[in-house]
Amino acid sequence: MGHSHHHSHSHGHHHPDLKGRNLIISIFLNILITIAQVIGGLISGSLSLLSDALHNFSDVLSLIVSYIANLLAKKPSSTNKTFGYKRAEIIAAFVNASALMIVAVILIIEAIERFQNPQEVESNLVIWLSLLGIAANGFSVLLLKKDADSNMNMKSAYLHLLTDMMASVAVLVGGILMKYFQWFWVDPALTLAIAIYLIYMGFDLLKQSTRVLMLFTPESIKVQEIVEAIKKIEPIKNVHHVHxxxxxxxxxxxxxxxxxxxxxxxxxxDAILERIEEEVYHNHGINHVNIQPEFGKCDSKQVIVQD
Incomplete structure (x- = not known):
């Protein structure tokens, strides 16, 4: 069994401590906004403020999950956990995305009810609290921006915060419209918009993380091309039982x-294995190769074996 590793340590592993610290700051900021917005939403009677608070609370949860996953991912492997906790972050992304969808559905139901009987809203409070939301989330977004590109888990946290900031901006505009024009229907309309956006963002992340958890072949990889490339190497007869x-x-x-x-x-x-590794690493981004060599063995020769 030939087995090899190609490691590339370039993505986002330089400041693990910084990543954690930035997450902690964002968690506290979001807890603060959530509490303020829940109290404010109840006092002012604003559903969009409450929906923004719920959105922020889903963030607090997602950031905490991301933080724990970030810690777990660093734990070493052991005999009963041979891959360590390398999937913790993917599970975190999956849980976050699912939570987003559920929150969104609750908000949609609430908004529809509110459309049927619009209520007056205390707009000054809405305006001030949405400004607080914009400031705190804006700061958190800047903190996490750098790590968001290289890591699905950090990206989920970053997206949560970004959508929060947008939602707070929308709530601010709504507050101003309610204050000067008494357009109270803006409140449930915004709630609906925030919820639909949550579903839209969450769905993509849910799909990506599900693919990884289900061990699907990454979308960028064409198995048939890899098989053809390996078959060109002498003296290989065929390639089968591929995962x-x-x-x-x-x-x-x-x-x-x-x-x-x-x-x-x-x-x-071993020399042939080297060539295979180079081929799949440079052309397909595969960095762990495990090959079982065979000669004259009677087993299924299909590329994909239904075991």
């Missing part, structure tokens, strides 16, 4: 059985 999956954001694994035309020595196999 390609993504462990987490940094690791993609390929596992395959390879039939040889001749009974080669192990040292020759």
């Amino acid at each position: 390609v999956w993504q462990l987490n954001e940094d690791e993609v694994h390929l596992e395959a059985h390879i039939d040889f035309n001749e009974d080669i020595r192990l040292s020759e196999f």
